[in-house]
Structure formats: C-alpha cells, structure tokens
Amino acid sequence: MNTIPSTFDVIVVGGGLAGLSSAIHLSRQQLNVLVIEKNSYPKHKVCGEYISNEVLPYFNYLGIDVFALGAKKIDKFQLSTTKNKLISTSLPLGGFGISRFCLDHALEQKAIDSDVSLIQDTVDDVRFNNEQFTVVTKNQKQLKSKFVIGAYGKRSNLDVKLNRQFIKTKSPYLAVKTHVKGSFPNDMVALHNFEGGYCGVSKVEGDKINLCYITNFESFKAFKNIEEFQEKVIFKNTYLKQVFKTTIPLFEQPLTISQISFDHKKPIENHIIMCGDTATLIHPLCGNGMSMAIRSAQIASTLIVKFFNSEITSRDALEKQYLREWNTTFKSRLKVGRIVANLFNRPHLSEFLMKGLQWFPGILPQIIKRTHGKLMQIE
Template sequence: MNKQTEIGIIGGGLAGLTAALHLLNQGFSVTIFEKNTYPKHKVCGEFVSNEVYSYLNSLGIDITSLHPSKINTTMISNRDGKSISASLEMGGFGVSRYIFDSYLAEKVVALRGRIIKDTVSKVDFNNDAFLITTENNETFSFIQVLGAYGKRSNLDTVLQRKFIQQKSPWLAVKMHYSVSYPNTLVGLYNFKGGYCGVSQVENKVVNICYLVQYKVFKKYKNIETFQENVLLKNQKLKKIFSQGTPLFEKPLTISQVSFENKPKIENHIVMIGDTAGLIHPLCGNGMAMAIHSAKLASELVISFLKKEINRDQLERSYSTIWDQNFKKRIQFGKVLSTILLNNFASNIVMKMIAFFPSILPFIIKKTHGKEVLDNI
C-alpha cells in the first residue's frame, strides 16, 4: 500500500483497535500509538450491547472465544435498596478490557498493523498531511489521523480542547471481585453522589465500577472509608461487597472524568470513542458507542482515501453522523444521571416505574441504539 494512504491512530483502546481492524480488513496500512502494553486493566463498565455484535463478527472478531457472560436483564436499585428489573431487548455481553483489548491487538498485528508503544506528544497538520511526534522524539507522517486516546490526555491540552480547561466533578473507581452474581444481569445501584454498575465478565469474575461526585468523595480519607460510609448504605451493594473477595491489590481510579461536549474534529484529527464524547456509565453503552464510532469514522476515512470525498466533506459528514447516532443518547444520559443523583427525584421515578413498568424499557431504548449492520 502506498504510504500516502497510511492512517495513524492515537490510542490502542477499544475504539482505536476496532478502527484499525476495519481499515486493515479493507487493505489500508495502519499504525497505532499506544503508551501501555497489553494486557492491561482499564476503568470501564465492561458491558457491551449486542447492537455491535454483528459488526464485530464481520471484522473477524470471535466474541465467543473470549467466554463472555451473556447478559439479558438489567436492574436499577435506589439508595434504599428497592429495585426494579427489566429485560434487555437486544441483550449484551460482559468481557473485561484486560482480555478484550489484548485480543483485538493480536488481531491487528496478525493483519500486519503496526502498534508502537509510545506516547504522542504533538500532532502537526501541514500541506494536507499529518506529522506525529512522540515522547521518544520520533516522527511519523500520515494522510489521516484518528484520535482514540480515551477520556482525557495531555494531548487534549496540546490541542487546546475546551473541555480539558474545565474541572470535572467526577471520580471513577473500578475493581474485580470473586462473588456470586447472576451472569445474565447488569445491575445499577444508586448511592449518595453516584451510582455503581455490577455485572459478570469472563471466567465468572464480577466487575464493579462506580462513578462518584468528587465533592462527596473528598469528605473521606480514602476509597475504603468512602465505600463503608456512603457506597454500602445501599444494602444490596453492601451484600455484594461483604460476600465478595477483591481480585485487585487495590482499586483502579480515574479522576476528572468529563461529560462535557467535545468537538469531533480537532486540527483535522477525527475523534472516536471517549475522545469524541462520553455517555454516563449508568446507560451501560459506552463500549458499544466506541465501537460504533470507530465504524462510522473508518467508513468515511476509506471514502476520503479513495478520493470519493474531500477532507472537508469527511470532517463535516463525521460530525453530522456522530450527532445523529449519539447526541440524543448522551443528552438523555445526562438527564437520567441528574435524576438518579437526587434522592427525592430518584424515589419518585422508582415509584412511577413500579406503577408503569413500561417506563424502564423506554429508558433502556433511549440509551441504546439499533443494531449496527455489518456492511463492510
């Protein structure tokens, strides 16, 4: 493949690896820049909606080989421990990022994609081409670059992205437990200042990941004290924690998680996954959105490289199609988060759902998309 059709991808997480596989499958050469080695645990809910299952299969990704849990039910619990369940029409699967990302990376290498372990420090765009500079002071030239480096990075500061200049009130915490928990269920447990997702991944391991407002968390010395005084006031969560055995030496955390709007194009870089926008974890759909955004970007990049569209059309089309697929979902997620964080409002909603059970399937539908067709 001529070097003029090379694609650089900054970040080797779920979105970056999926985009790489899509592009490699279509005969284009791809280089991924990833600062970490595989496998690696990441702060993530680790539930994937089946809306992207067929698309993943079309890329040669055999999800069954990862032995995921098969999830078809969701449950919401308020702070008092009262809960309501509903079936997930499309269903989903649970798989850890430790296993999933490493598997995708192996697929990329097998298709002769290049993964460079380094951090991108700068991206310049001149004469219709990109020049990437890494912390090891190496430079690489590409016709197109995709940004897939996650929720926040030093590169956001270099690119002067507006959201990075604003402090975010959120802290995310994730851990794996050995505990008895239904392998078909993804549970959402509300507590003061946040909410916690619980679901099984591969090998009967249970992933517990919660998001908490920093103003609530900072009153306590550490995670253990916070959990004891706040998180475990939800009796259903207390039961899970008391019966479980932690599998990590210490929880993984990420601070300054931002749910502010993010431009989809920065300095002509096409942003995908969490780099383009983040849905509240309570919606349980961030991984599927990352995969879907990689597909949307890859299809347009291919059209651009084939000279079917110009760069301006690529950028405008991607911003439009991203909004069409995800904007309303993200907005609804923000509203839902606001309701759940207010104990009074949360209790009213729970009572309404009890009287009108169809409300919960409506909420699920608003935070999930339609099946992503494998039209590559």
C-alpha cells in the same frame, strides 16, 4: 524486529476499543495503519465492562468472537435507588460482559494478524499542514499520515496541546473499579445508586464480577480512603453492601481514575477525527460507553475507506459527513443520558421516579432503547 516506516495512510493515537477496532477495519481494506499506544497489553482499565449487542455484527466483521473469549450473555437489568427501592426489567437488545483486559488483548492480536503496525509510545503533538499530519512522539519519532484518528481516551496532555475546551474546566468525578469472585447472576447487569454516585455490577469472563462506581470527588475526599468511603457511603445501599461483603477481591488494590469530564467535546479537532471517549463520554448510569466507542470507530473507518476509494472527494466532505453521522447516531442518546443522570442525582426525585417505573414498567425498557442503539449495519 520489523522496522516501522515513517509514513502511513492513517495513524491512530490510542489503542483501546475504538483505536484498535478502527485499525483492524482500515487494514482489512488494504490501508497502511499505525497505532500508537502508551501502555503495554494486556492491561486492566477503569470501565463498566458491559457492552450492548449492537456491536456484535461489527465484531463479526472484524473477526472477533467475544463469546469464544468467555463473554457472558446479559439480558436482564436491575436498578436501585439510594433508598433501596429496586426495579428489574429485561434488556430490549441485550448485551454481554467482558473485561477490557481480555477484549483489548484480543483486538491487539487481531490487529497484529491484520498487519497493523503498533508501537508503544506517547504522542506529544499532532500538526496538520498542506493536507498532511505530522505526529510527534515522546521518543522523538516524527511520523506522517493522510489521516489521524484520536482514540486516546477521556483526557490527555494532547487535549491541552490541541486547546480543547473541556480540558480547561476541572471535572469533579472520580471512578473506581475492581474485580471480585463470588455469586452474581451471569445474565444480569445491575446499577445501584448511592449518595453522590452509582455502581455497575456484572459478570465478565472467568466468572469474575466487575464492580465499577463513579462518585463526586467532593463526596469522596471527606473520607480517609476507599475502604472508609465504601463502608460509610456505598454500603448504605444494601444491594451493594451484599455484593461487596460476600465476594473476594481479585485485585490487590482497586483501580481509580479522576478528572472524568462529561462536558461537550468536538468530534473533530484540528482535522483529527475523534472516536470513543476522546469524542464523547456518556454518563455511566446509561452503561453503554464501550459500544459507543466501537460504533464511532466503525463510522470513522467506513468514511476514511470511502475517501481512499474516491467515493468521498475531499477532506472537508468527509469531516462534514462524520459530524452528520456522529450526531445522528449519538446526539439523542447523549441527551437522554444527561437527563437520566441528572434525575438520579436528586435522591427525592429518583425515589418518585422509581415509583412511576414500578407503576408503568414498560417505560424503563423504552429509556434503555434510547441509550443502546440498534444493531450496527456493516457496509
């Protein structure tokens, strides 16, 4: 077994999409990188599992062929309201469906092949002093690096340690995800609204259908279990009822996650460069959080490489550039995401909006464009 050194150029806290993508990128540029991930691979995660094609050039750069992994090409979109009004359109850029179980595992293998060091552990603390980080883990490791990337997901005890503002407010949202087997178009992602939430439906590799919904916990807790909630709330949307009732569950139990926060987060905290859900979380109604995680990893990694190549001369300059690029790339789409989510959380207003979209079908693709970015440029 190889001995893990104690000092690295970059330590990545969290080995999901953002963390592994950044680690592969940095290692390809001959930087010494460590990823600390608390879970073992492969693992299912609560996630919509649809990704915009904007990330394909970057995946090609990293050496990941999602279609060789079985990803489904998706270019159609369906949207329904709580009153079962349905509208369909094409996706301007298109995307693909692939499970986190499959994609994270492929990224892990690519990271290992790229000489990234990986350890399974939990980070208890990150300290910054004299231009150096000290990362302290649960297994009492003390590791040092020039940079730390935070890519540990939606919320963590580390957020409490860092005194991040969003963690102080209890979030009302709960998400549930499962895979099922049955009939659903390979080339479509659907978003069906129900009272208090919405559910995404799309195919992933192996002809599995991913069902992932988010709801307000106040709505959910009025029922004794997930099954009763689905029967009495979700199935009022006839499109969702059709999918759930005519398919076969592949999980023994659905996966759940609570305390999902859409509050503002700072992309840099205590000099840690935050990526993916650690930096921000777009409303699932806009269905593009996975590609945003990958895009943020590319931004952070490119700037860190420039720092080590002396193209960026100080940490301060790097952090300011990251904030500029992060805001340029994500601020507008996050704003659109919040507006769209707020509108569809009001049933009467959403019904009116659907009529408008049916009268002017060209509007919906324009909204989608504002949340799905452009093809990533690789430097």
